[in-house]
Amino acid sequence: MPRLLAAIESRRDELVALTQQLVRIPTTNPPGEAYRECAEAIGRRLARRGFSVEYVRGLGTPGDSDRYPRINVIARREGTRPGRCVHFNGHIDVVEAGRGWSVEPFAALVRDGRIYGRGSCDMKGGLAAAIVAVEALLDSGLPLPGALEISGTVDEESGGYGGVAYLAERGWFAPTRVQHVIIPEPLNVDRVCIGHRGVWWSEIETHGRIAHGSMPFLGDSAIRHMGAVLERLEHELLPRLATRTTVMPVVPPAARQSTLNVNSVHGGQPEGYDGLPSPCVADSCRIIIDRRFLVEETLEGVKGELRELLDRLAAERPGFRYELRDLFEVLPVMADRAGPVVQATLAAVREVLGREAEVVCSPGTYDQKHIDRIGRLKDCIAYGPGILDLAHQPDEFVLIDDLVASAKVMAVAAHRLLTLDA
Ligand SMILES: [Zn+2]
Numbered sequence: 001m002p003r004l005l006a007a008i009e010s011r012r013d014e015l016v017a018l019t020q021q022l023v024r025i026p027t028t029n030p031p032g033e034a035y036r037e038c039a040e041a042i043g044r045r046l047a048r049r050g051f052s053v054e055y056v057r058g059l060g061t062p063g064d065s066d067r068y069p070r071i072n073v074i075a076r077r078e079g080t081r082p083g084r085c086v087h088f089n090g091h092i093d094v095v096e097a098g099r100g101w102s103v104e105p106f107a108a109l110v111r112d113g114r115i116y117g118r119g120s121c122d123m124k125g126g127l128a129a130a131i132v133a134v135e136a137l138l139d140s141g142l143p144l145p146g147a148l149e150i151s152g153t154v155d156e157e158s159g160g161y162g163g164v165a166y167l168a169e170r171g172w173f174a175p176t177r178v179q180h181v182i183i184p185e186p187l188n189v190d191r192v193c194i195g196h197r198g199v200w201w202s203e204i205e206t207h208g209r210i211a212h213g214s215m216p217f218l219g220d221s222a223i224r225h226m227g228a229v230l231e232r233l234e235h236e237l238l239p240r241l242a243t244r245t246t247v248m249p250v251v252p253p254a255a256r257q258s259t260l261n262v263n264s265v266h267g268g269q270p271e272g273y274d275g276l277p278s279p280c281v282a283d284s285c286r287i288i289i290d291r292r293f294l295v296e297e298t299l300e301g302v303k304g305e306l307r308e309l310l311d312r313l314a315a316e317r318p319g320f321r322y323e324l325r326d327l328f329e330v331l332p333v334m335a336d337r338a339g340p341v342v343q344a345t346l347a348a349v350r351e352v353l354g355r356e357a358e359v360v361c362s363p364g365t366y367d368q369k370h371i372d373r374i375g376r377l378k379d380c381i382a383y384g385p386g387i388l389d390l391a392h393q394p395d396e397f398v399l400i401d402d403l404v405a406s407a408k409v410m411a412v413a414a415h416r417l418l419t420l421d422a
Pocket of ligand 1: 091122123156
């Protein structure tokens with residue numbers, strides 16, 4: 001084991017170079033630039049190391065076209081004898097660079113022990129660390145039963161439908177072929193992330209009757225009806241959600257409860273013209289609700305609670321009419337803390353960093369949802385280098401020391417998992 005750790009340490013420059021190579025391929029999503037180039041860079045490298053490499057296009061998934069094909073890469077290497085398969089999954093897409101950078105976003109500049117660039121932290125650094133970890137493990141001479149898999153997948157930032165969801169639907173994450181998954185998302189090198197809260201997005205629309213703005217009493221304002229909804233949310237639902245506790249160790253701690261955000265409000269005439277508006281009573285008002293929920297709650301309960309509040313308002317408030325539309329939903333997931341991948345990774349952090357890792361859950365979702373819900377593979381975590389807060393920010397960077405440390409942890413954890421039955 002010390003030899004394995006030393007071997008990874010000696011590959012520090014190689015790990016930096018691989019991260020730089022990946023960051024310099026600007027896989028911006030949307031629209032999904034350069035996916036093929038990035039997938040093939042990973043595939044070519046692993047093919048040279050004896051992996052069998054397959055490219056799977058998420059045909060017909062959102063955004064897929066011949067101009068922007070959703071190309072995923074999956075590489076597998078069989079071990080010395082049949083056994084468990086440990087899979088590392090990283091998304092290759094990055095969000096747009098945006099404004100406010102002091103360095104070139106896709107140059108992968110190295111300075112002061114950091115690699116700067118869009119995707120360096122979220123999450124090409126983590127993917128590069130997983131690749132180098134696996135390569136060092138293969139070169140270590142340690143007997144390795146089972147199989148090692150690495151995938152680079154698309155569209156995580158836009159829901160993962162052309163990436164992990166597409167692969168999971170086609171059996172790539174079936175528990176018969178993969179047993180343990182580590183997703184090297186940037187959760188910090190001393191945290192093991194076992195899952196995330198659920199999401200329900202919905203739209204509430206209130207209805208009214210149009211009239212002249214100088215005689216509002218002749219109409220019925222949808223905006224005033226929505227005001228009543230917001231008042232109930234503020235004074236009834238939000239305080240109730242704040243009292244719900246959870247066994248989920250969500251970070252930051254303020255997210256360790258149910259939350260609800262009103263993502264937008266639109267009422268009355270549309271904006272976007274230059275002239276003066278005309279005086280009308282609004283006949284429609286819409287809000288988008290972003291509800292994050294816990295493993296202790298059910299999606300039916302979450303929906304029913306909001307509907308009950310609206311129905312009560314309809315019974316009490318003259319003229320109140322509403323529609324509630326579902327937009328998007330993801331159930332919460334949480335891996336078993338006592339399960340193999342959590343325990344192997346905690347032990348690896350102890351061994352490599354000499355300290356206890358914190359077990360956490362993410363406030364928002366990531367591709368674990370598809371592996372869990374569609375793939376039915378429960379032994380899955382996120383563990384990887386990078387500071388979560390830097391994701392999607394200008395001047396995103398990853399610390400080179402963290403890259404190396406996480407590669408060591410991933411190699412040790414993978415070895416433990418492969419040899420569990422030995
Ligand atoms: Zn990510």
